[in-house]
Amino acid sequence: MNISELTLxxxxxxxxxxxxxGLEVDExxxxxxxxxxxxxxxxxxxxxxxxxxxCKLSRDLQLISKKKTDIPLFVCIDQEGGMVARIDWDDVTLIPGNMALGATRDALLAYDAARICGEELLKMGINMNFAPSVDINNNANNPVIGVRSYGERPDLVTELGNAQIRGLQDANVSATAKHFPGHGDTAVDSHHGLASVAHDEQRLTNLELVPFVQAISAGVDLIMTAHVMFPAFEPEQRPATVSRRVLTDLLRNRLxxxxxxxxxxxxxxxISAVYGVAEGAVLSVExxxxxVLVSHRFEEQTAAFEALVAAARSGRISEAQIDASVERILNLKQRRQMDILPEIxxxxxxxxxxxxxxxVxxxxxxxxxxxxxxxxxxxxxPELKTLVIWPEVREHTEVDEPIEQMYTVATGLQPYIKDVTEYRIGTYPNADDVAAAVQFAADYEQIVVVTYNAVSQLHEGQVEIVKQLINQxxxxxxxxxxxPYDLNQFDSVKTYLCCYENRPASMTALAEVLVGRKQAEGKLPVTINAEYPYGHGINGSKQTIS
Incomplete structure (x- = not known):
């Protein structure tokens, strides 16, 4: 449709x-x-x-829209892979996450994984992926990025990020580089509060911005903003999402x-606690x-629509700016052929x-x-009585989504170890949970403890279990x-491995390394500490990002 035919x-x-x-179209x-x-x-x-x-839901939504307009819908998802995946069924391909890819140093595999992901998403009518995260994770205390990053160096993040952008878009699914200008060096989760990255412009230009600059060169379809303050670019107390200096002066004009x-x-x-969703929508467009993305509440969604229309009618937002945005949107929908309906x-x-x-x-x-x-x-x-202590994700957060996980490393060990028992704990074990786990382990001859973000202060119970077990x-x-930073909480442990995710394919690979059927090949994509820096890995491949 020609933009001149559209109403405001x-x-x-x-x-x-x-x-x-809901699973079906609702009112x-x-x-x-x-x-x-x-x-x-x-x-x-x-x-x-x-x-x-x-697939049916995507088709139904498109058909509802088609009754009103010939402009198709964006149908989007956060399918980053690994631990951040809305789809994780056994009968689809769950690709590994970014930090696992970072440990491989293999851009060809990163491309293949993203292309597979894109092809399967498109078959289900999903034409846009809010991935990849090209944040550089150089803060061990970051509560929201972590393994969603490829690693701590811009060359690694750039090479793998661009490979995945190409993979998704070669499958005709729009990729999204996020979170601009970089959410990696924060200690606050923007789901819950307002973070600030206080580095000067030179540091940001040489580190945080590098993957985004290269993603632009690679032709990424979308860039997602970070609800994070960058005083070097925006001296007022404004997160990037609502900063014209960041989105227009820096991203649109300078880059x-x-x-x-x-x-x-x-x-x-x-955003919502500082500005409110409706005003946040207007400020973002300004x-x-x-x-603007309003994911959950209907009343906030309608308020955002109404606020944007009112801002346009009052002249607060110019119609020329709106037209420029809509032209970009319509061009992308046409270029990616988003009017093609998915079919079963x-x-x-x-x-x-x-x-x-x-x-793959x-x-x-x-x-x-x-x-x-x-x-x-x-x-x-193989002859020793073996215990696996498994941390089960039971609490729902924005970065942790509980799933019923039947296949664990204990499952992977069973073909090779005569006597394997699994003991499950939550990721937030209290003192009673710790005591029970340690007591249960008393009669076992070798113990594999799987940790899950034990570096977090909220997960201190996991650390206590490990410390008591290595003493006994x-x-x-x-x-x-x-x-991978959990080691810093119990550095006296004799043997330590990093897996970056707890999905079945990763646990199978871990089991085969534990029993000696495979060598560990990974290289650290981040620095754990001075003794175990970026690139460290025993018995690993010598392959590196050039």
Whole structure:
């Protein structure tokens, strides 16, 4: 549709992306599409049950929109891979996450993984992925990025990030580089508060901005903003999302970015608690955003629409700026052929989780397992009575989504170890949980403790379990299953490995390293401490990013 044929309300609708509850189209999302001319949908786990249902939902949403306009919907998801994945069913390909890829140092595998991900998303009618995160994780205390980053160096993040951008977009799914200008060196989760990156402009230019500059050169379709303050670029107390100095002066003008700028969700506390969602939407567009994301509450979504229309009618936001944003949106929808409706064909199920795609995942996981130290405890002794202590994610947060995980490293060890028992704890064990786990372990001859973000102060119970066990047992091996920095909490452990995620393919790879069937090949993508710096890894491949 020609932009000149659109009403102001239709233009504003194209600039808003919303989520909704439920596995089927409901009244709220129908109202947003039909009344407010909504231009984009974002899916969460609450919307997704299986691949056929997802395909049908995408098709139904597009058909509702098609009754009103020939402009298709963006249908988007956060499918980063690894620990951040809205879709994690056994019958689709769950690609490994960024830090696991960082440990492989393999850009070709990163490309293959993203292309597979994109192809499967598109079959389900999902034409946009809010990935990859190209934040440089150089802060061990970062509560929200961590393994969502490829690592701590700009060359590594750039090479793997660009490979995944190409992979997604070669599958005709729009990629999104996030979170501009960089969320890696923060100690505050912007879901809950307002963080600041206080470095000077030279440091930001030489580090944080590098992957975004290169993503622009690679032709990334979208860049997502960070709800983080950057005083070097914006002297007022404004996060990047609502800063014209950051979005327009820096990203649009200085870095010459011509693609779409999308905000992170405006319902996050860093925006909603300071400005409110409706005013945050207006401020974001004033700053230079093309699309505002309001993921959850219908009343906030309608308030954002109304505030944007009012701001345009009053002249607070110029119609010329709105037209420029809508032109970018329409051009992308046309270029990516988003008007093609997904279909459940006779061979639909066979197009997912193919032997080829599974082989790529297995190869990445095998190359990612990183052996940091070993004082003679590997390989595991198959005749010894063996205990695996497994941390089960039970609490829902914005970066942790509980799933029923039947396959763990204990499952992977069972073919090779005569007597394996698994003992499950939560990721937040209290004093009673610690005592129970240590008592349960008393009669075992070798113990594998899997940790999950034990570096976090909230997870001190995990640390206490490890400390008590290494004081009472000779053969204790620890494997981190998310952030690799856990070793700093119990550096006297004799054997320590990093896995970067706890998904089944990674746990299979870990089990094979533990029993000596495979060598650990991974190289640290971050520095744990001075003794174990970036690039460290025992028995690993010598391959590095040039």
């Amino acid at each position: 309300e239709q233009k504003i609708g194209q600039m808003v992306m919303c989520g909704f509850k 709220n999302i129908t109202t947003l599409i039909e009344k407010h001319h909504l231009g984009g949908i974002i899916y969460f786990r609450r919307n997704l049950d299986n691949k056929e249902q997802t 010459q970015y011509q693609g779409i700028i999308v905000t992170d969700c405006l319902e996050m506390k860093a 700053a230079g955003a093309d699309i 064909t006779a061979d639909f199920a066979e197009q997912f989780a193919t032997p080829t795609s599974k082989a 995942v297995e190869q990445i996981c095998e190359k990612s397992i990183t052996l940091i130290k070993d004082e003679g405890l590997l390989p595991l002794q 047992h000779e053969r204790v091996i620890v494997a981190s299953s998310r952030n």
